[in-house]
Every structure is written in structure tokens, then in C-alpha cells.
Amino acid sequence: MKNDGIKEVAIDDSGRLCIFPETEKFTYIYRTATEVHWDNKDMFLYSPKPREWSYLDWYKHIINVVKNECYCNLSLTKNTLFTNIPEILKKEILAL
Known part of the structure; x- marks a missing residue:
């Protein structure tokens, strides 16, 4: 299993939750149908923008x-940025 840090967690202008890995790429994650x-x-x-x-x-x-699908542990680091994320x-997220 690979490990990678999370460079940034953000909510973009479209309302999507975005997670930026430090190095890994997940080009084919759409195949998981998740x-x-x-x-x-x-x-x-x-x-997608949260509905339910x-x-x-x-x-x-x-x-x-x-x-579970890409065999990579993504984890927050002391340098992870939070952009447009409400404080609560x-x-x-930090408590997980």
C-alpha cells in the first residue's frame, strides 16, 4: 500500500470538495463508479456538490x-492547506 500526503483540501466555486494529493495521481478512479x-x-x-x-x-x-480501490493511504500533514473550508x-476533518 502506498502512502501520500494531502497538500490541500478545498471547496471550489462549484461546491465540490477537492482533495489535492502531494504526489500520487488517480487518473482512472472514475472506473470505481463511486x-x-x-x-x-x-x-x-x-x-460532486453534496446533495444528501x-x-x-x-x-x-x-x-x-x-x-480500498487504489491502494493508497492519503493523510493530512502539518502543511495541509484548507481553502474555503468552514472552520467547523x-x-x-482534523479530528478523524
């Missing part, structure tokens, strides 16, 4: 899909 996608231009994983799930649910889902969500 609604987790990869932006090949800007190199990040993303969810919260942002925290999507964060956990993305991390689990990457672990940041605290919930």
Missing part, C-alpha cells in the same frame, strides 16, 4: 475509495 473523480489538469480528487451527504461524508468517502468542517 462518484469520486480526478481532475487531470489541476491534479485533484473531487466529489455532508462534506465530511464526502471527505471520508474519497479517502476510503482511494484506500476543518475541525471535523
